[in-house]
Amino acid sequence: MNIISKDFELKFEITEQCNSNCSFCHQGYGKVNSKLKMTKETFVYWLDWAEANMIKSIRLTGGEPTLLDEFIDFCRLAKNKGFYVTVNSNGLIKKSVLDEIALVIDEIKISLPTFNNKELEKITGNKNIVPRKMETISALKKSNVKISILTALLDSDLNYLSPFISFLTSNPEVIWSTLRLESTTYDHKPYNISKFSSLVENYIELKKKHPDIINPIGLSTPFCAIGNKLLGSYIFLGRRKSCGPFSSLTVTPNGSLISCYSCRNTINNTKDLADVYKDKEVLKLTQAEHLPKECQICEFLYECMGGCRNEYGLVENSNYKIDYLAKINTK
Secondary structure (H helix, E strand, O other): OOOOOOOOOEEEEEEOOOOOOOOOOOOOOOHHOOEEEEOOHEEEHHHHHHOOHHHHHHHOOOOOOOHOOOOOHHHHHHHHHOOOOEEEEEOOOOOEEEHHHHOOEEEEEEOOOOOOHHHHHHHOOOOHHHHHHHHHHHHHHHHOOOEEEEEOOOOOHHHHHHHHHHHHHOOOEEEEEEEEOOOOOOOOOOOOHHHHHHHHHHHHHHHOOOOOOOOOOOHHHHHHHHOOHHHHHEEOOOOHHOOOOOOOEOOOOOOOOEEOOOOEEOOOOOOOHHHHOHHHHHHHHHHHHHOOOOHOOOOOHHOOOOOOOOOOHHHHHOOOEOOOOOOOOOO
């Protein structure tokens, strides 16, 4: 399989430690208070592997990656090798790290599910969250770091998104990426199907009003989730564009290579990138034969690839499994 995106990334989960306990988080590291972290030797090994395989972009994630003592050193190592360095963060960054981060990264993606501080305190288990995230964004705006806000869509009534429109209108340099909620061990189906349809209908209307601000919903929703697959291709990013192993691969804190955050079986064939895409775990996620017949004959198969393959959110379809949001014959 060829890498189809010039933005293909190798992602590094450099720590499972997190200073938030977000109720919607698909990793849930804040809930278990994990301290697992990546060693410098592991980071350098996979950095060299990425370079040898002509991967140009890496992303540091977690947990909250900025909590790792070696975070700045890891970023600097990657920058010195010429990588484009992106960081996923909750935005609750220590001042000592914030003072240096702009010198060693190219882009930061900050999670912000709502501008309602009281609601966000309830969601994350932290205090005074919105002002703290805004302080981080304000500080980084003074640099050349590209800033994105990541918003998991929590409610079908999208009126709560109005402050985002106002903020982004006033800050056009900030990019907004909205995401579906992912299935987790504790919530296999985070969306009620009818409410999800309502959410998407409202989102489409919002996108019509603000086409320069509103982007397609990320994290791989099947195009048929709203019945009209053509409309689905307009409002959702398909799995080929937005999910591993099509657009990225991920290294866990213990040094295992996996397909994506949510499909975590170890890839054993890692000699080179060509070898990776022959591995049985990767083939299960990239070959159409593992999808229901309806998907295999769909005109949007190439882009959609059946939606998310997170095992917790899959439902039965004959002898196959499919994303629970797909509107095909499931049971």
